Amino acid sequence: MKVLKNVVGFIFTFALLVPSVALADVNLVGSGASFPAPLYTTWFKTFSRENSGVQVSYQSKGSGAGIRDFQNHVVDFGASDAAMSAEEISKVAEGVQLLPMTAGEIVLSYNLKGVKELKLPREAYSKIYLGEITKWNDPIIAKANPGVKLPDENITVVARADSSGTTFNFTQHLAAINKEFKDKVGSGKTVDWPLGDHLVKSPKNDGVAATIMQTPGAIGYIEFGYAKMTKLPMASLENKAGKFVAPGLAGGQAALANVTLPENMIVFVTDPEGADSYPMVTYTWMLFYKTYQDKEKLEWIHKLIDYCLFKGQAISDKAGYIPLPETVVKKVSEAAKTIQ
């Protein structure tokens, strides 16, 4: 009797487990950027739960790997926060439609005892990453922070050790605001920082966050959501208009509002205009093929895009991302129609 009970129990357990997999007729697989990964996984989980018949999975491998998977047709869609270069697009036979799905901010977090608020002029933070400002009490920093007691301490600069879209956007911004940086370092997913002993590199956003947290006198760039999650202090940065803006929803949306999205949906916000704009903002894209053979898959892809563009934006803010402005949503939704 006991054996029978066990067997029945087993079958019952399996009966509960199997349908959730078996009922999904369509599996959509994506991979790519780690920057928006926390948001994407939440979206896809909710979408899969609300729609029986489809299962969306996403692997956060990094933008470069996402583009490669997409080119090799091992996924149904890719994701990248460095978009795709014209050369990369040309390697995909059926054409590519890039759609910005959300946007994020890159912040400069720091570890200075007793300093809760810090203003960094654009000259200061670009020179810190050039290795020209090496002490916290440097006159350029001190001048922007009257009344703040800055220690006579070395600045330990933290950068990403892995190749990353965050570095890509960060260095693009630095290259845009500082000519010397552009000539000496340039921009890319990894760069050769001219910093020697003052530079420490850590893998991934959470690695950089942990290193800043553990290193007195450190400064580093991370995605806003990670800084918020780890409660690290974030510096207010001077924007193009010369105003100091703290990271957050308002500054991010202001920055995006001042940028027009071109026909191909690829634009890098290297140095946004506007008095209220936070200076380091970036779109992040999902990559789709222009044509899909499987009509059922195609249908679900359109439903998924709609979900992310409309319902999904509502939770972006809570996860530390900037919801797309309405005009952008409209434009992206138009562009999505070319996917067939």
Added chain:
Amino acid sequence: MDSQKELPMKWGESYATPPSFRDRLFDKAFRGMAYIFTTLTIVLLAYILFEIGGKAIPAMQKYGLNLLVSTQWDVNQNIFGILPEIWGTLYSALFALVVGGVFGVAIAIFLTQDFLPHKIEIVLKNIIEMLAAIPSVVYGLWGIFVLIPIIRPFANFLHAYFGWVPFFGTELSGPGLFPGALVLSIMILPTVAAVSQDAFRAIPYKTKEAVYGMGATRWEAILRVMLPTASGGIFGALVLGFGRALGETMALAMLVGNSNQISLSLFSPANTLAALLALNFPEAGTTEVEVLMFAAIVLLVITLVVNVVGQLIINYSQPGGAKR
């Protein structure tokens, strides 16, 4: 305790019985299997070399030996050099070998030379071997959150007062060669300790009896007789530990600072080949992948050379060691 005291007889066998047909068949099958697995291992290694080597060829043609002696890594300009990584790999592994080796052998002596009751020996042995089961990432996190804050004041004291010594030439800001190598030495400790213990245990009981019979003190026995007798095995343990230290990836990627520079200072950030591979692979483009494959070959060759040289030293310096 001692296996040589009595030979167990089972099922009424006598020592003189010739091997039965079953025994011979079993022997043959076992030998065959051993051959197959040995060959498979070699084939697998050859295949890995072939795969990685094939992908590395374009980079070898393009950069050649230049890659090994240049110090810049700039993907945007397609400038690649892995000298800092080779330096960091060897430096950190050597440091770990010295620290982990000393402690590992000391532990082996402590646990095999009757310092403790047998039962406690077994418990301690198991605890040390459990260190090997801790995932690399956990070591990395432990290093960041526990070890670095502990050693930072100590390191900065050394820098402040002994800064003129090249090893203490910089401040320890956080991640750096020292914390990385220190964690590395803990990671190779179980390997070194376990294999050295086996070497000590392999010393015939008679030798020990004879030494004490001659009236040697405990430390004379350990240092003059046990240690030299077991040295072949201990050396093997050190080579194994060194090999492990060369290839360790995740903990170092988190702790070493990943900075492309060559510095004698223990406290400055450095980089290792394994960390470079692990961190750059996921987002590497075509050219960079080829270069990384080249770097992987370099790491493979370094490890291979270390093992072969180690084996040779064992064979030639210790006539007794070669037979083991």
